[in-house]
Amino acid sequence: MGLEQKLGNMGVVTARLEDLVNWSRTNAMWPMLFGLACCAIEMMSAQAANYDMSRFGMELMRPSPRQSDLMIVAGRVSRKMAPVLRRLYDQMPDPKWVIAMGDCASCGGVFNNYAVVQGVDEVVPVDVYVAGCPPRPEALIHGVITLHEKVRREKMKDWA
Amino acid sequence: MSENNSVVTENLVKQFGGQATEFAGEISVMIAVEKFADAARAIHDEFKFDLMSSMTAVDYWPEENPRFHLVYRFTSIANRQSLNVRVPIAAYAPTAPTLETIYHNANWQEREVFDMFGIQFLGHSDMRRILMPHDWEGHPLRKDYPLGYEEPQFSFNFDEIDVRKPYAKNRRGE
Numbered sequence: 132m133g134l135e136q137k138l139g140n141m142g143v144v145t146a147r148l149e150d151l152v153n154w155s156r157t158n159a160m161w162p163m164l165f166g167l168a169c170c171a172i173e174m175m176s177a178q179a180a181n182y183d184m185s186r187f188g189m190e191l192m193r194p195s196p197r198q199s200d201l202m203i204v205a206g207r208v209s210r211k212m213a214p215v216l217r218r219l220y221d222q223m224p225d226p227k228w229v230i231a232m233g234d235c236a237s238c239g240g241v242f243n244n245y246a247v248v249q250g251v252d253e254v255v256p257v258d259v260y261v262a263g264c265p266p267r268p269e270a271l272i273h274g275v276i277t278l279h280e281k282v283r284r285e286k287m288k289d290w291a
Numbered sequence: 292m293s294e295n296n297s298v299v300t301e302n303l304v305k306q307f308g309g310q311a312t313e314f315a316g317e318i319s320v321m322i323a324v325e326k327f328a329d330a331a332r333a334i335h336d337e338f339k340f341d342l343m344s345s346m347t348a349v350d351y352w353p354e355e356n357p358r359f360h361l362v363y364r365f366t367s368i369a370n371r372q373s374l375n376v377r378v379p380i381a382a383y384a385p386t387a388p389t390l391e392t393i394y395h396n397a398n399w400q401e402r403e404v405f406d407m408f409g410i411q412f413l414g415h416s417d418m419r420r421i422l423m424p425h426d427w428e429g430h431p432l433r434k435d436y437p438l439g440y441e442e443p444q445f446s447f448n449f450d451e452i453d454v455r456k457p458y459a460k461n462r463r464g465e
């Protein structure tokens with residue numbers, strides 16, 4: 132397959148630990164299975180047969196925060212939901228990432244009022260914002276790819 | 292509803308000193324809050340309105356007396372009738388009798404009206420907030436409640452808003 136030729140007679144390949152770890156993290160990044168509003172429909176669509184996010188090693192949506200690496204905040208977060216969201220985030224094991232999917236999760240969207248958090252970045256630290264109302268599955272996949280690029284650039288000295 | 296509820300309306304006006312108004316073919320009966328507990332009992336027992344379809348409130352701020360209207364809609368399944376009742380309430384320390392013992396679904400509906408308008412229902416078994424967080428201050432659907440809009444962040448004022456935006460941290464206390 133080509134790998135054998137690269138290994139050569141020694142059966143050894145050298146790589147930087149950073150690259151190796153980041154590569155493995157991007158290729159098995161499990162999102163948490165939860166949706167808050169209509170963006171969740173597009174998220175489901177991105178997971179389903181037509182768009183099939185499992186191409187990027189994301190076939191497993193984990194319904195438990197303890198097994199997931201990525202939180203996709205799909206929808207508007209009400210003030211009452213915000214503590215619950217933060218609690219879910221705190222339960223996720225490190226390393227963890229957050230995608231704010233859609234306008235509502237990014238900045239409050241059309242819901243500029245007392246009941247909705249004006250951007251989920253007030254509650255959890257967001258890595259990637261995906262614009263759209265709701266974003267199409269392509270946009271979400273682009274957001275995921277952008278996050279993967281970000282993870283690939285992570286430095287060992289920044290790991291906690 | 293096909294059947295006419297004029298008989299019920301007349302009786303309510305006569306017995307409880309109500310005031311009937313018609314708008315767009317719908318009759319509303321205005322009943323004073325002191326007589327509303329008895330009137331609701333009669334609406335249920337005597338006039339056979341076995342369902343309270345919905346209830347809500349309206350805030351007519353800055354009017355003081357009455358400031359609020361409680362709006363009830365009763366349905367009689369047997370007689371195929373519906374009935375609108377309005378109960379005016381003054382601005383200071385607004386209270387109303389609960390309908391919880393007559394219509395059980397009034398429990399949550401009255402909690403919602405309390406949550407949004409701050410109208411206390413006397414005799415209610417569980418007068419807590421239902422929609423907003425329990426430590427919320429104020430009642431959001433009152434007209435004098437501040438709108439609380441946040442200024443939208445565009446490219447020209449991005450930095451200005453970015454400075455005071457409460458960004459979350461990765462871990463607590465960091």
